[in-house]
Amino acid sequence: QQQVKQSPQSLIVQKGGISIINCAYENTAFDYFPWYQQFPGKGPALLIAIRPDVSEKKEGRFTISFNKSAKQFSLHIMDSQPGDSATYFCAARGSNQFYFGTGTSLTVIP
Amino acid sequence: GAVVSQHPSRVICKSGTSVKIECRSLDFQATTMFWYRQFPKQSLMLMATSNEGSKATYEQGVEKDKFLINHASLTLSTLTVTSAHPEDSSFYICSATAGSGQPQHFGDGTRLSIL
Numbered sequence: 001q002q003q004v005k006q007s008p009q010s011l012i013v014q015k016g017g018i019s020i021i022n023c024a025y026e027n028t029a030f031d032y033f034p035w036y037q038q039f040p041g042k043g044p045a046l047l048i049a050i051r052p053d054v055s056e057k058k059e060g061r062f063t064i065s066f067n068k069s070a071k072q073f074s075l076h077i078m079d080s081q082p083g084d085s086a087t088y089f090c091a092a093r094g095s096n097q098f099y100f101g102t103g104t105s106l107t108v109i110p
Numbered sequence: 111g112a113v114v115s116q117h118p119s120r121v122i123c124k125s126g127t128s129v130k131i132e133c134r135s136l137d138f139q140a141t142t143m144f145w146y147r148q149f150p151k152q153s154l155m156l157m158a159t160s161n162e163g164s165k166a167t168y169e170q171g172v173e174k175d176k177f178l179i180n181h182a183s184l185t186l187s188t189l190t191v192t193s194a195h196p197e198d199s200s201f202y203i204c205s206a207t208a209g210s211g212q213p214q215h216f217g218d219g220t221r222l223s224i225l
Contacts, residue, residue, distance in 0.1 A: 034213060043116070043203045043216035044154070089153060096142065096210050102153045 003027060004092050006101025013108050019077040021104045023090035026071065030092040030099075035064065035075045038087045038103075047088070048075070080108045112138050114206050116217025124225055125196060131189045131220045133204030139184035140206035144214065145177070148201045160187050194224045 006023045013019045023033075032051055036044035050057045050064040050073065057064045063076040077084055085108050090101040113136040121129050133143055142161050146154040158179050160166040166179035176198075178190040187206075191198055203219040 032211075032213075036216070041219070041221070043114075043205075043219045046213055046215060049213060091214075093214075096207075097156070097159065098144070098214055100154045103151075105151070 002102070003094075003099035004090060004101045006090050006104060008104060009102070010105040011107070013080045013106065015080060015082060015108055015110050017080050017108075019080045019084065019106055019108070020074055021088055021090070021106070022072065022074045023092075023101050024070075024072045025092050025099075027092070027094055028071070030094045032093040033064070033066065033073050034091050034093075034098075035062075036089045036091065036100075038089065044089055077106075080106075082108045082110055084108050112206075112208070112213070112215040114140075114204065114215045114217040116204050116220055118220060119218060120221045120223075122223045122225065123194065125194065127194055127224075129191045129194055129222060131191075131202055131204070131222075133187045133189070133206065133217050135185045135206045135208075135215075138206075138208045140187070141184065141209045142207050143181055143187040144205045144207075145179060145187075145189050146203045146205070148203060148219070150201075154203065157189075191222065194222070196224045198222065199224045 034049035035047045037047045038044040048062045061078045066073045088104045115134045117132045145157045157172045158166045158168045160181035168174045181187040205214045205216040207214045
């Protein structure tokens, strides 16, 4: 059973556009929601994270929006750049274990 | 930021060989380390969770005698793939966390290819 559902599977965005990736979860005990960025042949790198008592967190061009009642959270990448092309994973933590979404392959075209 | 070093980055070996992968937290003490396996264009599949000084907890379907995990210190965990076969070829990634409530930091992964 997939604890965290992520969409879309792939995304193509024009340079300068906004990339939006969505995730949904069921377990209300999850207490921490990170997003990871992974380049080919590399391990995932922590990008930004949020806790459920906050509805939005912004770091530079990256923003997490969190909707606790809907059990959904999303990553917004503003002014998307070709260097942002990578695979993005959302995750949720419960009982000190992390559950990952299936990943979104983002391609930003010049 | 927190750094996790994984070594080697790539291994190519013959079927039947045992392969050891090291995962080190360089600038923090990792009370918990995780080992994942990732197939091409897929998500991370948790194999096992290891806490320093105790036996690893394996996920369902992961053979503990096949994938030996040792977490002897707060900065080092090792994964040994014993008697590796071509179906064990994959990208193995470790991660570490300083404790409950702390973020998880990943190594750069090990590409294992069994001929």
